[in-house]
Amino acid sequence: MSERTTDHVYIDALRVTCIIGVLDHERTTPQPIQIDADIEIDLAEAGRTDDLTKTVHYGEVAVALADLARTTGYQLLERLAEHMAEVVLAFPRVEAVELTVTKLEPPIPEDIGATAVRIRRENRIGRGAHRAVIALGSNLGDRVANLRFAVGRLGSAVVATSQVFETDPVGGPENQGAYLNMAVVVETSLDPYALLRQLNRIEAEAGRERLVHWGPRTLDLDVIFYDDIVISDQHLTIPHPRYAERRFVLAPLHEIDPTRCPIGWESSLPPDAVHPRGPLASL
DSSP states (O other), X not given: OOSOOSOEEEEEEEEEEEOOXXXXXXXXXXXXXXXXXXXXXXXXXXXXXXXXXGSOOHHHHXXXXXXXXXXXXXXXXXXXXXXXXXXXXXXXXXXXXXXXXXXXXXXXXXXXXXXXXXXXXXXXXXXXXXXXXXXXXXXXXXHHHHHHHHHHHHGGGEEEEOOEEEEOOOSSSSSOOOEEEEEEEEEESSOHHHHHHHHHHHHHHTTOOOOSTTOOOSOXXXXXXXXTOOEEXXXXXXXXXXXXXXXXXXXXXXXXXXXXXXXXXXXXXXXXXXXXXXXXXXX
């Protein structure tokens, strides 16, 4: 950001009961915390258009922060606040956030009202940002609308998009419908794990249910590459372990970052049914 915006969206006194703390009883007994968020975002376009997509949906932010608090179980307020900042900055159009996370009943043997941590973090997209390739797929519901939803939720982070390809399902249960697949390049300040969390949240918002391995889905978002780093652990593998075996990934990837495709991939892979459908905007 060249300068701080003067527009703000506030979430004040969001109260959640969760596991937070280092003491033995804090690891087993939930306690109340309060979350206050000052979100910096340019609201001029929303003010002109009355369009919710031109601002940040504070209800979605509040739910995301509350869910995070309930499910993480961190020891330190500092870690919880940092993770919450990552979540808020992952929403489209958000430029910065100042977060205060307060323990309302701190386990201190003194007369004290509360203890808190306050941090401010900026979204540095476009300023030393990381570059990631994301594969998108959908074979349930309105497939085009699902892809549009995902690209819209990624927002200004998207710097390149492939056309859409219609492909036969690979693996998983029989009698699945055909997929629509595409790929995008994003620039992001999020680390790979935070980016994965953002993608999982977008999938959930699109109604994805993880019921059957490789089963049909409203939306599937995979991190294929993140800069040139290599990660292999129980949570994330980068580059994606099977991308070089999947024509439905390589065809859109070749359009947006051909240097990432193995040499000779077009002739070496089985001729799966992968049919170009055209740009997403035209469908």
